[in-house]
Each structure stands twice: as structure tokens, then as C-alpha cells.
Amino acid sequence: MAxxxxxxxxxxxxxxxASVARKFSKTYPVVLLARKPENYExxxxxxxxHGGKAIGISTDVSDVTSLKNAVDTIKKEFGNHVGxxxxxxxxxGPFMRKPFLEIPxxxxxxxxxxxxxxxxxxSQSFLPLLLxxxxxxxxxxxSLIFTGATASVxxxxxxxxxxxxxxxxxxxxQSLAKEFGPQxxxxxxxxxxxxxxxxxxxxxxxxxxPEAKLSADGIANDYWWLHTQPKTNFTWEIDLRPAVxxx
Amino acid sequence: MAxxxxxxxxxxxxxxxASVARKFSKTYPVVLLARKPENYExxxxxxxxHGGKAIGISTDVSDVTSLKNAVDTIKKEFGNHVGxxxxxxxxxGPFMRKPFLEIPxxxxxxxxxxxxxxxxxxSQSFLPLLLxxxxxxxxxxxSLIFTGATASVxxxxxxxxxxxxxxxxxxxxQSLAKEFGPQxxxxxxxxxxxxxxxxxxxxxxxxxxPEAKLSADGIANDYWWLHTQPKTNFTWEIDLRPAVxxx
Amino acid sequence: MAxxxxxxxxxxxxxxxASVARKFSKTYPVVLLARKPENYExxxxxxxxHGGKAIGISTDVSDVTSLKNAVDTIKKEFGNHVGxxxxxxxxxGPFMRKPFLEIPxxxxxxxxxxxxxxxxxxSQSFLPLLLxxxxxxxxxxxSLIFTGATASVxxxxxxxxxxxxxxxxxxxxQSLAKEFGPQxxxxxxxxxxxxxxxxxxxxxxxxxxPEAKLSADGIANDYWWLHTQPKTNFTWEIDLRPAVxxx
Amino acid sequence: MAxxxxxxxxxxxxxxxASVARKFSKTYPVVLLARKPENYExxxxxxxxHGGKAIGISTDVSDVTSLKNAVDTIKKEFGNHVGxxxxxxxxxGPFMRKPFLEIPxxxxxxxxxxxxxxxxxxSQSFLPLLLxxxxxxxxxxxSLIFTGATASVxxxxxxxxxxxxxxxxxxxxQSLAKEFGPQxxxxxxxxxxxxxxxxxxxxxxxxxxPEAKLSADGIANDYWWLHTQPKTNFTWEIDLRPAVxxx
Numbered sequence: 001m002a003x004x005x006x007x008x009x010x011x012x013x014x015x016x017x018a019s020v021a022r023k024f025s026k027t028y029p030v031v032l033l034a035r036k037p038e039n040y041e042x043x044x045x046x047x048x049x050h051g052g053k054a055i056g057i058s059t060d061v062s063d064v065t066s067l068k069n070a071v072d073t074i075k076k077e078f079g080n081h082v083g084x085x086x087x088x089x090x091x092x093g094p095f096m097r098k099p100f101l102e103i104p105x106x107x108x109x110x111x112x113x114x115x116x117x118x119x120x121x122x123s124q125s126f127l128p129l130l131l132x133x134x135x136x137x138x139x140x141x142x143s144l145i146f147t148g149a150t151a152s153v154x155x156x157x158x159x160x161x162x163x164x165x166x167x168x169x170x171x172x173x174q175s176l177a178k179e180f181g182p183q184x185x186x187x188x189x190x191x192x193x194x195x196x197x198x199x200x201x202x203x204x205x206x207x208x209x210p211e212a213k214l215s216a217d218g219i220a221n222d223y224w225w226l227h228t229q230p231k232t233n234f235t236w237e238i239d240l241r242p243a244v245x246x247x
Numbered sequence: 248m249a250x251x252x253x254x255x256x257x258x259x260x261x262x263x264x265a266s267v268a269r270k271f272s273k274t275y276p277v278v279l280l281a282r283k284p285e286n287y288e289x290x291x292x293x294x295x296x297h298g299g300k301a302i303g304i305s306t307d308v309s310d311v312t313s314l315k316n317a318v319d320t321i322k323k324e325f326g327n328h329v330g331x332x333x334x335x336x337x338x339x340g341p342f343m344r345k346p347f348l349e350i351p352x353x354x355x356x357x358x359x360x361x362x363x364x365x366x367x368x369x370s371q372s373f374l375p376l377l378l379x380x381x382x383x384x385x386x387x388x389x390s391l392i393f394t395g396a397t398a399s400v401x402x403x404x405x406x407x408x409x410x411x412x413x414x415x416x417x418x419x420x421q422s423l424a425k426e427f428g429p430q431x432x433x434x435x436x437x438x439x440x441x442x443x444x445x446x447x448x449x450x451x452x453x454x455x456x457p458e459a460k461l462s463a464d465g466i467a468n469d470y471w472w473l474h475t476q477p478k479t480n481f482t483w484e485i486d487l488r489p490a491v492x493x494x
Numbered sequence: 495m496a497x498x499x500x501x502x503x504x505x506x507x508x509x510x511x512a513s514v515a516r517k518f519s520k521t522y523p524v525v526l527l528a529r530k531p532e533n534y535e536x537x538x539x540x541x542x543x544h545g546g547k548a549i550g551i552s553t554d555v556s557d558v559t560s561l562k563n564a565v566d567t568i569k570k571e572f573g574n575h576v577g578x579x580x581x582x583x584x585x586x587g588p589f590m591r592k593p594f595l596e597i598p599x600x601x602x603x604x605x606x607x608x609x610x611x612x613x614x615x616x617s618q619s620f621l622p623l624l625l626x627x628x629x630x631x632x633x634x635x636x637s638l639i640f641t642g643a644t645a646s647v648x649x650x651x652x653x654x655x656x657x658x659x660x661x662x663x664x665x666x667x668q669s670l671a672k673e674f675g676p677q678x679x680x681x682x683x684x685x686x687x688x689x690x691x692x693x694x695x696x697x698x699x700x701x702x703x704p705e706a707k708l709s710a711d712g713i714a715n716d717y718w719w720l721h722t723q724p725k726t727n728f729t730w731e732i733d734l735r736p737a738v739x740x741x
Numbered sequence: 742m743a744x745x746x747x748x749x750x751x752x753x754x755x756x757x758x759a760s761v762a763r764k765f766s767k768t769y770p771v772v773l774l775a776r777k778p779e780n781y782e783x784x785x786x787x788x789x790x791h792g793g794k795a796i797g798i799s800t801d802v803s804d805v806t807s808l809k810n811a812v813d814t815i816k817k818e819f820g821n822h823v824g825x826x827x828x829x830x831x832x833x834g835p836f837m838r839k840p841f842l843e844i845p846x847x848x849x850x851x852x853x854x855x856x857x858x859x860x861x862x863x864s865q866s867f868l869p870l871l872l873x874x875x876x877x878x879x880x881x882x883x884s885l886i887f888t889g890a891t892a893s894v895x896x897x898x899x900x901x902x903x904x905x906x907x908x909x910x911x912x913x914x915q916s917l918a919k920e921f922g923p924q925x926x927x928x929x930x931x932x933x934x935x936x937x938x939x940x941x942x943x944x945x946x947x948x949x950x951p952e953a954k955l956s957a958d959g960i961a962n963d964y965w966w967l968h969t970q971p972k973t974n975f976t977w978e979i980d981l982r983p984a985v986x987x988x
Contacts, residue, residue, distance in 0.1 A: 064352050100426055101374060105311050108367045112359055116411055120355045127348060141984065151418075160422035164363055167418035168411040171398075175407035179347055181984040197973070211973045218974035225966050231984040232938070232952045233959035238979050243882065243922040243972040388737065428737040444726070458726045465727035472719050478737040479691070479705045480712035485732050490635065490675040490725035558846050594920055595868060599805050602861045606853055610905055614849045621842060645912075654916035658857055658909040665892075665908035669901035673841055 005083050005138050006031055006074070008129075010061050010122055011091030015198035016147060016216050018043050020088055023220035024227075025052035028085050031074055033059040061091050061118035067125040074129075083133035085140065086227055087126040089169075090147045091118055095162035107161050115165025119146060119172050127180065134184035141186040141234070143227040146173045150193045177236045186234050188226045192219065193241040212244050252330050252385050253278055253321070255376075257308050257369055258338030262445035263394060263463050265290050267335055270467035271474075272299035275332050278321055280306040308338050308365035314372040321376075330380035332387065333474055334373040336416075337394040338365055342409035354408050362412025366393065366419050374427065381431035388433040388481075390474040393420045397440045424483045433481050435473045439466065440488040459491050499577050499632050500525055500568070502623075504555050504616055505585030509692035510641060510710050512537050514582055517714035518721075519546035522579050525568055527553040555585050555612035561619040568623075577627035579634065580721055581620040583663075584641040585612055589656040602655050609659025613640065613666050621674065628678035635680040635728070637721040640667045644687045671730045680728050682720045686713065687735040706738050746824050746879050747772055747815070749870075751802050751863055752832030756939040757888060757957050759784050761829055764961035765968075766793035769826050772815055774800040802832050802859035808866040815870075824874035826881065827968055828867040830910075831888040832859055836903040848902050856906025860887060860913050868921065875925035882927040882975070884968040887914045891934045918977045927975050929967045933960065934982040953985050 007024040010033040011017045021030050025047045032040035032054055040056030047054035057073050060066040075082060093114030096103045123144065133142035152170045155163035170189055177187035195201050197213035205212045219240060226235060241247060254271040257280040258264045268277050272294045279287035279301055287303030294301035304320050307313040322329060340361030343350045370391065380389035399417045402410040417436055424434035442448050444460035452459045466487060473482060488494060501518040504527040505511045515524050519541045526534035526548055534550030541548035551567050554560040569576060587608030590597045617638065627636035646664045649657035664683055671681035689695050691707035699706045713734060720729060735741060748765040751774040752758045762771050766788045773781035773795055781797030788795035798814050801807040816823060834855030837844045864885065874883035893911045896904035911930055918928035936942050938954035946953045960981060967976060982988060 100423060101371060105364075105368055105371065109364055112363050112415065116359050116363065116415060117352075117356055120407070120411070121352055124348060124352065155418040155421040155425075157422055157426035160367070160419050163418040163422060164367070164415040167414040168359065168363060171402040171410040171414035172407050174402035175404060175410055176347060178402075178988060179404035181986070184984060186984065211971075213973065215971065215973040218971055222970070222974060222976070229963070230952075230956065230959055232954065232956040233963060233981050234984050235963070235979045235981055238976045240974050240976055243925065243927065243975050245922070247919060425741060428739070431737065433737065458724075460726065462724065462726040465724055469723070469727060469729070476716070477705075477709065477712055479707065479709040480716060480734050481737050482716070482732045482734055485729045487727050487729055490678065490680065490728050492675070494672060594917060595865060599858075599862055599865065603858055606857050606909065610853050610857065610909060611846075611850055614901070614905070615846055618842060618846065649912040649915040649919075651916060651920035654861070654913050657912040657916055658861070661908040661912035662853065662857060662905040665896040665904040666901050668896035669898055669904055670841060672896075673898035 004079055004081065005085040005133055005136060006078055007086040007088070008033065008074075008084055008126055009088045009090060010034075010059070011089065011147070012040050012043055014200070015196050016192070016219050017090040019216035019220035020090065020223050021054065022047065023217070023224050024086055024088075025054055029053040029078070032056040033061065033070060035060050061122050062113035064121055067121050071125050081132065082129060083136040083138065084126055084129035084142055085133050085138045086143045086145065087122070087130055088145045088147070088223065089119055089122050091115075091122075093118070093165055097158050097162075099158060100160060103161055108164065111161050111165045112168065116168035116172070119169045123172065123176060127185065130185045131183060140228045141184055141231050143186040143188065144176065144180070145223050145226060146170075146189045148189050148191045150191065152189070152191055174236065181234060184231060186226070186229065186231070188235060189237045190219070190222065191237065191239040193239055193247060194245045208244065212242050214240060214242055251326060251328065252332040252380055252383060253325055254333040254335070255280065255321075255331055255373055256335045256337060257281075257306070258336065258394070259287050259290055261447070262443050263439070263466050264337040266463040266467035267337065267470050268301065269294065270464070270471050271333055271335075272301055276300040276325070279303040280308065280317060282307050308369050309360035311368055314368050318372050328379065329376060330383040330385065331373055331376035331389055332380050332385045333390045333392065334369070334377055335392045335394070335470065336366055336369050338362070338369075340365070340412055344405050344409075346405060347407060350408055355411065358408050358412045359415065363415035363419070366416045370419065370423060374432065377432045378430060387475045388431055388478050390433040390435065391423065391427070392470050392473060393417075393436045395436050395438045397438065399436070399438050421483065428481060431478060433473070433476065433478070435482060436484045437466070437469065438484065438486040440486055440494060441492045455491065459489050461487060461489055498573055498575065499579040499627055499630060500572055501580040501582070502527065502568075502578055502620055503582045503584060504528075504553070505583065505641070506534050506537055508694070509690050510686070510713050511584040513710040513714035514584065514717050515548065516541065517711070517718050518580055519548055523547040523572070526550040527555065527564060529554050555616050556607035558615055561615050565619050575626065576623060577630040577632065578620055578623035578636055579627050579632045580637045580639065581616070581624055582639045582641070582717065583613055583616050585609075585616075587612070587659055591652050591656075593652060594654060597655055602658065605655050605659045606662065610662035610666070613663045617666065617670060621679065624679045625677060634722045635678055635725050637680040637682065638670065638674070639717055639720060640664075640683045642683050642685045644685065646683070646685050668730065675728060678725060680720070680723065680725070682729060683731045684713070684716065685731065685733040687733055687741060688739045702738065706736050708734060708736055745820060745822065746826040746874055746877060747819055748827040748829070749774065749815075749825055749867055750829045750831060751800070752830065752888070753781050753784055755941070756937050757933070757960050758831040760957035760961035761831065761964050762795065763788065764958070764965050765827055765829075766795055770794040770819070773797040774802065774811060776801050802863050803854035805862055808862050812866050822873065823870060824877040824879065825867055825870035825883055826874050826879045827884045827886065828863070828871055829886045829888070829964065830860055830863050832856070832863075834859070834906055838899050838903075840899060841901060844902055849905065852902050852906045853909065857909035857913070860910045864913065864917060868926065871926045872924060881969045882925055882972050884927045884929065885917065885921070886964050886967060887911075887930045889930050889932045891932065893930070893932055915977065922975060925972065927967070927970065927972070929976060930978045931960070931963065932978065932980040934980055934988060935986045949985065953983050955981060955983055
């Protein structure tokens with residue numbers, strides 16, 4: 001029944017999400033969730049043309065109905081009894097690094113809608129499929145992995161529109177780890193502490209050696225490692241940073 | 248100009264909020280914010296009849312317009328140049344302690360709307376008044392104090408609809424402490440770790456000695472202590488628990 | 495029987511320890527512990543000439559025998575049934591801020607001998623007196639307070655010879671808080687996060703305003719506040735830093 | 742030059758240390774450090790007879806001279822320019838879970854001598870070899886890994902003789918991660934949060950399913966995973982616990 005186990009990745013831009021999707025697509029059909037088709041179309045095509053299977057679904061993780069549609073689409077594609085081997089929440093809302101009093105309230109609300117509420121809705125949508133994965137005896141414990149950041153554990157001046165959502169997401173992941181670990185689902189949280197080497201950051205840290213940035217493929221490897229931990233040895237949280245990072 | 252310095256307390260039920268309001272009313276006129284008049288009317292009457300000054304304003308801290316109205320009402324009452332000596336955010340949203348998959352998404356949304364967004368909107372509304380308090384040379388550094396809970400630092404199974412908001416609020420308070428401390432505003436966060444001795448908890452911990460519960464007046468004393476710290480010695484965070492508490 | 499309640503302060507140099515001793519001497523006879531008489535003689539004289547009572551005892555907190563002698567001396571002076579209202583551990587070992595491989599092992603050993611072992615021995619010596627204080631119905635719960643630092647919660651490069659002892663001391667204080675809280679002793683830990691304004695630091699932060707340094711008297715006030723918390727409302731940990739501190 | 746890269750494991754009893762040594766022996770000659778030969782002889786024989794290479798050296802990690810002898814022995818065996826690909830500190834001192842006032846001071850001292858001072862001396866002894874490993878271009882960044890416990894982050898009542906050393910060790914690992922990461926050495930700390938399934942714990946948790954205990958081989962796999970992380974993606978800390986663990 002391995003064919004009915006899938007991996008779901010929310011938040012697939014050109015960085016971590018895409019690397020994670022590629023990595024997990026070597027073993028599972030992957031479902032790519034992003035608000036805009038242009039964020040998953042190229043990646044789905046790439047995976048499908050390299051012998052994997054991927055479908056993309058336009059989804060707003062902060063919207064209950066949108067997520068219900070995503071689950072329906074998945075069931076149409078993979079069957080009503082589909083199980084998830086992995087569900088990875090890599091989405092982040094918009095935020096502003098500015099003096100607190102200059103940030104419009106809507107920025108906080110949008111950021112919390114994705115990072116906090118989005119994390120909740122994503123988990124409520126896909127935990128039933130992960131629990132199906134447990135019943136289907138997946139080779140590795142079904143895994144629910146959340147992408148965090150430095151701002152998940154440290155809340156700096158002018159960063160509150162980012163950190164509030166990220167702390168909330170970390171709280172969610174810890175609570176779910178305690179509730180669903182005993183049910184066989186591995187819930188984990190990764191603190192990405194540094195700049196990820198993606199096209200958008202090409203011009204950053206130019207005076208530093210190339211290894212001053214995190215590798216997105218390296219993050220994907222680490223998520224895969226978390227996924228393959230047996231249920232005797234679950235890690236809830238890892239931090240990841242370049243060797244040269246100041247911290 | 249001391250007469251133009253006020254204290255604002257959001258979330259005044261029969262517990263911590265009321266004790267805090269009573270304590271600060273010995274020095275400042277207090278503004279009581281609660282959604283329903285029945286939550287502040289008795290307290291306002293009590294304070295006014297004991298030689299203090301209190302006004303109550305029906306306010307939903309999760310609503311920008313409602314908070315704007317509150318600020319307008321305050322300015323009508325205390326003048327456009329009113330300063331705040333203290334603003335205390337003691338509100339909490341509704342939550343459910345239940346298996347995660349049985350909690351309606353609206354519960355998470357309401358909880359985050361008060362604890363996270365509410366904390367943000369309250370701060371954006373009253374930090375300008377606290378900064379006015381700095382200019383007015385208040386005797387003690389104007390203080391913005393947030394009430395947290397055990398769930399602000401520990402996210403237990405089935406508690407995510409409470410902890411997500413509380414972690415977000417703690418992140419907010421830490422970021423604001425770093426940004427507004429240098430501007431003279433003392434931002435603090437209190438982790439209330441235990442059952443508070445209020446009418447609603449009368450039947451709780453009945454097999455324990457009376458001192459197994461936190462005193463709400465004691466919490467108010469500690470908030471006052473935080474308020475009186477000089478700007479050479481600011482505390483961002485305190486925890487508070489009964490001596491007999493298991494932790 | 496209030497006369498048989500004393501306060502003990504270990505680590506009385508010209509900074510925090512002296513301020514704490516002065517503050518507590520307004521209510522209790524104080525015992526000043528330091529390795530060298532020159533560290534307590536002037537202070538004892540000052541307190542005694544201002545209407546308080548102080549005795550100094552040359553004590554090495556890392557040495558069991560030396561602490562036994564101190565306890566004996568105290569009992570000779572204040573009676574066998576003397577109780578302690580407060581015992582404050584403010585001692586720190588020597589350390590070096592240098593590349594790890596250039597620090598002689600003895601530096602680590604001396605630092606741990608004072609901060610870690612010293613904290614243990616001090617606590618084992620004076621907890622019996624604090625428990626006596628509980629029996630003697632001291633007005634405020636007898637308090638065992640430890641002075642920590644930024645390095646108690648953050649271990650920076652080249653700081654390990656300081657942080658190892660400070661983290662150990664914090665662990666000690668947390669364990670003791672949990673064990674002795676229910677027995678009526680208030681155990682607390684203070685994270686001093688910044689430069690204290692004492693003669694030795696006169697030349698530091700000269701380009702900053704005077705309030706960029708912590709006031710030692712302010713710290714003493716905060717320790718006194720911790721001491722006066724009732725047993726319904728114990729704080730285990732506070733942080734203290736100047737408003738302008740970067741953190 | 743791969744032949745001149747070795748792995749060193751301190752604290753090899755029948756549990757984690759042995760599993761880690763077996764795992765790393767598949768790639769590197771391993772040096773087994775333990776106070777008593779009976780703790781490494783069987784393991785060394787087993788590794789040598791299975792195609793690996795292992796030598797044991799009787800070593801007291803709390804003793805500078807003993808560690809110097811160990812380094813000398815290693816250089817005699819593997820050459821003066823030997824590099825270390827990994828050094829794993831898995832030693833723990835003795836401790837007592839008892840009321841604080843009933844624990845002899847020597848227990849604290851012995852515990853700190855191994856966990857805190859031992860960690861320091863081990864690191865000072867083998868970091869030069871790990872830095873050699875960097876120069877020798879080891880396939881994976883040379884790794885210094887410390888074994889922690891629940892008591893590394895939580896200090897319960899009656900556990901201070903264990904937690905003081907473990908918190909100190911965690912502080913050490915964090916400081917070294919920051920100092921030696923930029924020099925190419927990967928310093929990591931593992932929080933083992935649960936009972937490890939070893940002969941000594943056979944009778945523990947008998948009413949629980951077998952997966953209620955951590956697998957020692959699983960821990961070894963995770964240490965190997967840490968070791969293989971590239972220098973763009975270093976993890977400082979992981980926690981490890983059985984899926985069913987209450988936490």
C-alpha cells in the first residue's frame with residue numbers, strides 16, 4: 001500500500017519548500033500547496049519529468065475552505081483512504097521590520113493568519129491523513145514538520161510582526177508533539193538560524209564565504225533525517241545554522 | 248502635571264485585573280477596559296467611592312475601531328495630552344482543553360484574536376500615551392505589563408488553543424521591551440504559574456492549604472513593584488507561583 | 495524572637511553584595527562572608543556605626559571546613575537556635591575571557607569551585623538556618639537568593655570558564671526552589687544582565703548616559719522585594735538590566 | 742589520509758557509548774576511554790573482530806594527567822599528526838536522588854568533576870586533534886558531541902547533584918559551538934529525554950510497550966547524522982525521546 005502514502009508541502013517557493021519537495025518526491029508522491037500556481041507549477045513539472053510524481057493545488061493555508069478543497073482534491077487524486085507519510089508546513093506570512101508604531105495592524109493580522117492560524121488549519125487538515133499513515137504502516141513514522149526561524153525563540157526589536165506568529169507556531173508544534181507522538185505521528189520543529197542560499201538572497205552576505213548561508217538542500221536532508229527517526233527516538237526540535245554564523 | 252497621568256487596565260474581571268486596578272488606583276486615575284459593562288461597573292463604582300477615580304469603557308481589544316474609540320473617550324476625559332503611567336494587558340481569549348482535532352478552528356482564531364492581535368492593538372493604542380508619560384516625567388517609568396501564564400513558556404498536549412496566543416504575546420512583550428526600553432518605557436511580562444484565588448476557583452484545590460493558590464492582590468503588588476523599578480534596573484520577566492506549587 | 499533572625503551575605507565586595515548587606519541590615523543583623531577581611535571590614539564598621547549590626551567572617555565558600563567554621567561562629571554569636579531570614583549567595587569565581595585552548599584548566603576548576611560547588615556548600619550550610627527561620631515565624635518567608643548573570647542563560651564564545659559555573663548555579667537554584675518552596679523557604683535567582691555601576695566599572699561605558707549601568711542599590715531593593723513576597727506569590731527568577739541595554 | 746582520522750569516545754559502558762563506538766567504527770578507528778578496562782575491553786575486542794579497529798585507554802576524564810597520557814598513547818598509536826573526525830563525550834559522574842541536605846558534598850564534587858570539569862578537560866585535550874581533522878580535510882566536519890539529559894534543561898527537586906553538572910556541560914557545549922564552528926569544528930549537544938534500553942534498565946517501564954525506551958543504536962545513528970551535516974547546516978542541539986514519553 002506504499003503507493004497510497006503521500007507527502008504534503010505547504011509553502012513552496014524557490015527555497016526550502018522546493019528542496020524539501022524534491023527530497024521527499026524520491027520516495028513519495030508529493031502534493032505542493034501554494035497560494036499562486038506560479039509557485040508550484042515549475043516544480044511540479046520538474047518532479048514529474050524526473051520520475052517522481054507531484055501535483056500542485058492553489059491553497060491559502062489561512063482559509064478553512066481553501067484547505068478543505070485541497071483535502072478533497074487530494075482524495076480525488078489518491079483515494080479516500082490516502083495516508084500521509086509527511087506533512088511539512090513551510091509557509092510564512094508577510095511582515096515588516098519597522099518601528100512598532102509604524103506597522104499597520106493588518107500586517108500583524110496577516111502574519112498571524114498564516115504563521116499561527118495557518119499552522120493550526122494545516123495541522124487540522126492533514127493530521128487525519130498522517131494518522132491514516134500510521135494505520136497504513138508507513139516505513140517511517142508519519143511526520144509533521146514545521147519550519148521555524150531565529151525569530152521562533154528570540155524576539156528582537158522591530159521584529160514582532162514576524163516573531164509573534166513564529167512563537168505561536170512553535171507552541172503549536174510542541175503541543176502537537178506531546179499529543180500525537182503517543183499516537184505514532186512524529187511532530188518536529190526546525191529553527192532555521194541564518195540566511196538560506198536561494199536566488200532571492202544572492203546579493204546578501206557578499207563579503208562572506210559561500211558557506212555563510214544555509215543550503216536549502218541541506219535543510220531538506222535534515223527534514224528527511226527527522227522523518228526517518230524510529231519511534232523510539234523522536235526529535236522535537238533542531239536548530240540549523242552555518243558554521244560561521246554569529247550567535 | 249501628575250494629574251494627567253493615568254493607568255489603563257484591559258481585562259478586568261473579578262481576578263487579577265480588578266486587583267491590579269485597585270492597586271494602581273491608589274496613585275493614578277484608572278481606565279478599565281472590558282467587553283461588557285458588567286465586568287467594570289462594580290469595580291469603577293468601588294474605586295470611585297473609595298477616593299480613587301475610575302472610568303470604564305466597553306472595549307474589544309481585538310478590534311481596531313473599538314480601541315480607537317477607547318482612546319478618544321480617554322482623551323475627552325483626561326485631555327489630549329494625557330499620559331499613561333501604566334498600561335496593563337490582562338485579557339485572554341476563550342480556549343478549549345480538548346483533543347486538537349475536536350477543537351473548532353474558530354476557537355483558535357478567537358483566542359489568537361485576543362491574546363496575540365489584542366496584545367498588538369492594545370500596545371499600538373497605548374504606547375503613544377506611555378511615551379507621553381515619559382515626557383511628562385512620571386515619577387516611575389511608564390510601564391506596559393502583560394499577564395502571561397504557565398502556557399506562555401510550556402505548550403502541553405490539548406492546550407494549543409491557549410498556548411499559541413500566549414507564546415505570541417510573550418514574543419510581543421520581549422520585542423517591545425527591547426524597542427521601547429531605550430525610549431523610557433518599561434515593558435514587562437509576568438508568568439502566572441498556578442491557580443489564582445478568585446471566586447471562580449473557589450472549589451479548586453480544595454484538598455490543599457489556602458496558600459496553594461496565588462493571591463490576586465499579591466500579583467497586583469508585584470505589578471506595582473515592576474512599575475516602580477527605576478530605569479537602571481528594569482525586569483522584563485517574572486514568574487509567580489505558590490510556594491507549594493509542583494513545577 | 496525577631497532578634498534571632500539574621501541575614502547572611504556571601505560575596506561582599508564594593509558592589510552588589512555591599513548594597514544588599516546594607517539593605518537587609520535595616521531589618522536584620524547581617525553576617526558578611528568574604529575570603530579576605532578587607533572585603534568586609536569597612537562595610538561591617540559602616541553598618542555597625544549606622545545603627546545596624548554586622549559581623550564579618552573570613553570564609554571560603556568552596557571549602558566545607560571553612561563554611562562549618564562560619565556556621566559555628568554564627569551560632570556562638572547569635573545562639574544555637576538562630577534562624578536565617580535571608581541567605582544571599584553573591585560570590586563568583588575567577589574566570590578568563592580568552593580562546594578556550596589558552597585557558598589553564600585550573601581557571602575552570604576555580605570558577606566551578608566557587609560558582610557551582612560554592613553554591614552547593616553555601617546552601618547546605620544555611621538551609622538549616624533558613625528552615626529554622628520558618629519555625630521562628632519570620633515576617634517574610636526566609637529567602638535564599640542567588641546572583642546570576644547574562645552568562646547564566648547564554649554561553650558565549652570564550653566565556654565558558656564563567657558560564658559553566660553560572661549555569662550550574664542556576665540549576666541548583668531551580669532544584670532548591672522546587673524542593674524547599676513547599677517547606678516555606680523562598681529560593682530565587684536573579685539574572686543581572688548588564689554592567690553594575692561600582693567603582694571598578696567607573697571607566698566603562700563612558701560614552702553612554704549614567705543610567706546605562708545597573709544600580710547596585712537598585713539590585714538590593716529588588717532582592718528585598720523578592721524577600722517580602724508572601725508564600726502565595728513566589729518568584730523564582732527575575733532578570734535585571736538598564737533600560738538602554740541592548741539585548 | 743583517511744587512515745589518520747580517528748574517533749574518540751569517552752564513557753563507554755554497555756549503553757549509548759558502546760553503540761556510538763560501534764557506529765563510528767564502521768568509518769574510523771575508534772579510541773575508547775573509560776576508567777576501568779572492563780568497560781572497554783569487550784567492546785574493543787568485538788569491534789576488532791568485526792573488521793573495525795579499536796583501542797581502549799584507561800582514562801579518568803576529570804584528571805588532567807590521565808587525559809595527557811591518553812593523548813600520548815593515541816599519538817604513539819596513530820602518529821603525531823593524527824586528526825580526530827569525532828570526539829564524543831558521553832561520561833557522567835555519580836549522583837544521588839535524595840533530599841538535598843542528605844547528600845554528602847563529595848557527591849556534588851564528584852559529579853561536577855566528571856560532567857563539568859571532565860567536559861572541559863576532554864575538550865581541551867581533543868579539540869587540537871579535531872582542528873587537525875579540519876586541516877586533514879575530513880569528509881565530514883570534525884565533530885565534538887556531548888551527551889546531555891532531561892536534567893540538562895530542567896532541574897527537578899532532589900536532582901541537583903546531577904543537573905548542576907549537566908547544565909554546566911550544556912553551557913560548555915554552547916560556548917564551544919560558537920567559538921569552534923567558525924574554525925570548522927561542529928560542536929553539538931544531545932538532550933536524551935527518557936530511559937535508554939540497556940541491560941541495566943531491563944526491569945524499568947515493564948508495564949509499557951518496548952518502544953517506551955530510547956534505542957542506544959538509534960542515538961548512535963543520530964550522532965552519526967549530526968557528524969555528517971555539512972558546514973552550511975550545523976545543528977547545535979537535538980532532543981531525543983520515545984514517541985510515548987510524557988513531557
